[in-house]
Amino acid sequence: MKTLVDAVLESNNQSYNPADFDEYGLPRNRADELDYTAARVFARNPRLYLNEDDGHLYIHHRRVNETYNELMRLSNIYNQWTRPSRAQMVWNRIHEVAPRYSRDRIWITDELLWDVEDQSIVKQSPKENHI
Secondary structure, eight states, X not given: OOOHHHHHHHHHHSOOOXXXXXXXXXXXXXXXXXXXXXXXXXXXXXXXXXXTTTTEEEETTEEOOOSHHXXXXXXXXXXXXXXTTTHHXXXXXXXXXXXXXXXXXXXXXXXXXXXXXXTEEEEOSSOOSBO
């Protein structure tokens, strides 16, 4: 079994080729994976978040329709995961990793938050997936 150290050393020995990555810096050799498709959605739509109050995804204040067509539009690719029969699996993965919207705390920096209820600054590290 290859250890993490072996993988890092192996990657250091490979030459960097920009053609190995798409326009968002994602590795092209993983383009047929579910996580690649979800990552493209986040890369193209950095303000995507999950509102835990209603369980829906939003970009800014616009609710995202979790359909095959919307997935195609937001990811701008066609692969096995953007097909109608598999699109819901991508949406489920996006729900798992999407930043959460919170009315209780506001991020000041990557480590400092303002707690609205207590009206105090809270230090939190590392930054969790909250907006």
